[in-house]
Amino acid sequence: MTLRLYIPIDAGALAVGAEEVATAIRGAAARHNVAIDIVRNGSRGLYWLEPLVEVATPLGRIAYGPVTPGDAESLLIAILGDGAHPLRHGPTDEIAWLKRQTRLTFARCGIVDPRSLDDYRAHGGYQGLERALAVGAEATVEEVVQSGLRGRGGAGFPTGIKWRTVAQTKAPQKYIVCNADEGDSGTFADRMIMEGDPFVLIEGMTIAGIAVGATRGYVYIRSEYPHAVAAMEAAIATARRGGLLGGRVSSSSFAFDLEVRVGAGAYVCGEETSLLDSLEGKRGQVRAKPPLPAHKGLFGLPTVINNVLSFASVPIIMEKSGAFYRDFGTGRSRGTMPIQLAGNIKHGGLFETAFGVALGELVDDIGGGTASGRPVRAVQVGGPLGAYFPRALFDTPFDYEAFTARDGLIGHGGIVVFDDTVNMAKQARFALEFCAIESCGKCTPCRIGSARGVETVDRIMRNQDRAANIEVLEDLCNTMKFGSLCALGGFTPFPVMSALTHFPEDFGAQPPQPRLQAAE
Amino acid sequence: MATKRQDIRRQKPAPWDKEVALLRIQERLGREGPLLPILHALQEEFGYIDEAAEPLIAQALNITRAEVHGVVTFYHDFRRAPAGRHVLKLCRAEACQAAGGDPLAARAEARLGMTMGTTAPDGSVSLEPVYCLGLCAVAPSAMLDGRLVARLDESRLDALLAEAQQ
Numbered sequence: 001m002t003l004r005l006y007i008p009i010d011a012g013a014l015a016v017g018a019e020e021v022a023t024a025i026r027g028a029a030a031r032h033n034v035a036i037d038i039v040r041n042g043s044r045g046l047y048w049l050e051p052l053v054e055v056a057t058p059l060g061r062i063a064y065g066p067v068t069p070g071d072a073e074s075l076l077i078a079i080l081g082d083g084a085h086p087l088r089h090g091p092t093d094e095i096a097w098l099k100r101q102t103r104l105t106f107a108r109c110g111i112v113d114p115r116s117l118d119d120y121r122a123h124g125g126y127q128g129l130e131r132a133l134a135v136g137a138e139a140t141v142e143e144v145v146q147s148g149l150r151g152r153g154g155a156g157f158p159t160g161i162k163w164r165t166v167a168q169t170k171a172p173q174k175y176i177v178c179n180a181d182e183g184d185s186g187t188f189a190d191r192m193i194m195e196g197d198p199f200v201l202i203e204g205m206t207i208a209g210i211a212v213g214a215t216r217g218y219v220y221i222r223s224e225y226p227h228a229v230a231a232m233e234a235a236i237a238t239a240r241r242g243g244l245l246g247g248r249v250s251s252s253s254f255a256f257d258l259e260v261r262v263g264a265g266a267y268v269c270g271e272e273t274s275l276l277d278s279l280e281g282k283r284g285q286v287r288a289k290p291p292l293p294a295h296k297g298l299f300g301l302p303t304v305i306n307n308v309l310s311f312a313s314v315p316i317i318m319e320k321s322g323a324f325y326r327d328f329g330t331g332r333s334r335g336t337m338p339i340q341l342a343g344n345i346k347h348g349g350l351f352e353t354a355f356g357v358a359l360g361e362l363v364d365d366i367g368g369g370t371a372s373g374r375p376v377r378a379v380q381v382g383g384p385l386g387a388y389f390p391r392a393l394f395d396t397p398f399d400y401e402a403f404t405a406r407d408g409l410i411g412h413g414g415i416v417v418f419d420d421t422v423n424m425a426k427q428a429r430f431a432l433e434f435c436a437i438e439s440c441g442k443c444t445p446c447r448i449g450s451a452r453g454v455e456t457v458d459r460i461m462r463n464q465d466r467a468a469n470i471e472v473l474e475d476l477c478n479t480m481k482f483g484s485l486c487a488l489g490g491f492t493p494f495p496v497m498s499a500l501t502h503f504p505e506d507f508g509a510q511p512p513q514p515r516l517q518a519a520e
Numbered sequence: 521m522a523t524k525r526q527d528i529r530r531q532k533p534a535p536w537d538k539e540v541a542l543l544r545i546q547e548r549l550g551r552e553g554p555l556l557p558i559l560h561a562l563q564e565e566f567g568y569i570d571e572a573a574e575p576l577i578a579q580a581l582n583i584t585r586a587e588v589h590g591v592v593t594f595y596h597d598f599r600r601a602p603a604g605r606h607v608l609k610l611c612r613a614e615a616c617q618a619a620g621g622d623p624l625a626a627r628a629e630a631r632l633g634m635t636m637g638t639t640a641p642d643g644s645v646s647l648e649p650v651y652c653l654g655l656c657a658v659a660p661s662a663m664l665d666g667r668l669v670a671r672l673d674e675s676r677l678d679a680l681l682a683e684a685q686q
Contacts, residue, residue: 191654267651278556344618350657414615
């Protein structure tokens with residue numbers, strides 16, 4: 001009997017020793033003369049348990065973690081015996097943290113072998129494409145419109161409307177571009193999908209191509225994600241061999257093919273128009289809109305440009321219907337959001353759930369508070385351009401409009417937790433410094449405003465003309481917010497102003513608020 | 521192309537060679553928007569973008585040398601000079617800051633006797649900031665010659681520094 005084990009090949013698992021664990025378990029198995037088959041899956045998203053080793057049993061997959069190479073011997077003995085081990089968590093699917101999620105986009109991530117097209121198909125893969133081919137292009141676009149899916153990259157624009165615009169624009173060539181330039185700190189969902197379930201992205205982009213009449217697509221992946229690049233290139237080659245990309249997609253009359261392009265370390269290329277310029281081989285500078293990419297996108301031709309998670313949500317929408325997807329969520333935020341819990345957090349990872357869950361529930365209950373054990377003081381939601389929220393705003397429901405109403409944004413769904421040792425003036429300064437480093441330089445408010453902002457925060461921190469300089473900072477933020485061409489300059493004021501508004505004591509405001517130390 | 525990336529770890533670069541550079545450029549001319557793929561290929565081959573490559577690319581793509589230079593200098597990834605034998609990147613973004621990344625970065629600078637964004641005079645190591653490796657749930661994180669290391673603490677960092685100084 002061959003023992004089947006699952007050890008993730010996800011970059012987050014590799015970074016904490018998954019490869020060494022796999023090697024040690026192979027060694028232990030050889031010593032015990034046990035035949036084993038190790039599947040290198042994606043991550044289930046429970047990162048505090050990584051490296052997570054799963055064992056296939058008649059009762060389902062049993063989870064052990066976090067496993068070190070030193071545990072290999074005792075783990076193997078346990079698996080061969082009754083399974084009892086200090087690192088055992090029981091059936092993976094029964095782990096409460098996983099069980100309370102609603103996994104639609106991440107349904108297969110961590111479960112399938114990301115290199116196997118057969119495994120993807122065995123878990124429902126390519127049923128969405130089959131339905132798209134059966135109902136035709138127009139009905140496919142309408143299904144996506146009906147689902148209420150909005151751009152998961154951060155802007156939240158309705159995906160179906162974007163597709164409809166491209167479908168209705170006549171051109172000799174159209175493009176599908178996937179924005180996999182996931183540069184926001186605190187986010188890693190795109191990386192997880194590309195490494196753990198790459199075919200779902202390929203399927204989503206293929207459906208988009210058929211729906212709008214595009215035959216060519218690009219996946220623009222940031223260079224900081226070499227494992228995702230390798231996984232996508234391998235999956236594209238496999239899909240091509242399997243007849244799912246190329247001249248006749250799934251034996252239909254539609255042609256569609258994909259290519260991976262690698263970014264070069266510019267954060268601003270996550271902005272869709274600068275990404276398009278980068279793909280064209282130019283400096284990644286932002287374009288003024290209009291024209292919209294849907295009318296004049298890549299090489300001036302109609303282009304659907306969506307985030308990884310947007311495309312990866314399309315197959316299940318097509319398989320189960322737009323209404324099915326739409327039934328999850330709240331208000332105008334429909335479906336599920338893969339939320340990423342990160343930073344100083346006890347239970348960090350990927351938590352996919354319907355929109356509407358309260359921020360505090362995500363941080364305190366699901367996330368378990370800080371890893372350091374100190375009180376949570378602030379969370380930054382939505383990446384480097386997202387606002388810092390204090391505990392007082394923890395009742396904010398996780399949806400696009402609720403965060404906007406409180407001068408924040410959900411962005412790409414990352415939540416970075418900070419404990420009470422954080423200095424919020426320093427975080428405000430960093431937001432401006434980061435903007436100065438990454439500004440593409442095209443518009444003045446962003447290029448100059450960020451640099452002047454850093455200097456102004458420095459003066460405030462030095463207690464130099466404090467009141468006057470705070471006024472300058474507020475004025476500067478307004479200029480950046482309303483005068484910048486894109487979200488980099490336009491949203492950098494969110495972290496700056498939220499830090500100043502909610503944590504004035506860190507900027508030396510009088511009287512200083514007494515801060516409680518850890519009460520537990 | 522896919523096979524070339526199988527080993528994600530950094531390869532030892534070859535010395536600048538005009539003929540090889542021309543070959544790498546030629547191989548990519550048929551692609552749409554070939555400039556970034558060309559620059560990546562040259563950097564993978566030689567470890568940096570030699571200034572002598574710029575006119576070769578400009579001629580092949582029928583664009584100005586200034587345009588090529590503008591692109592090379594716009595992106596953080598493209599090097600104008602060879603890096604150290606080892607490249608240690610420390611994530612300096614918010615999630616890693618929240619998890620104690622700042623004191624670790626200061627420790628790396630102190631122990632190596634160099635500042636972030638420089639290469640040691642003996643050419644042993646380049647110490648560089650990176651803004652997010654997507655390992656935010658196992659922060660703080662680093663990358664040494666393409667190998668990822670997370671849940672960084674003082675002892676794990678010191679082991680990386682020792683490796684980088686070899």
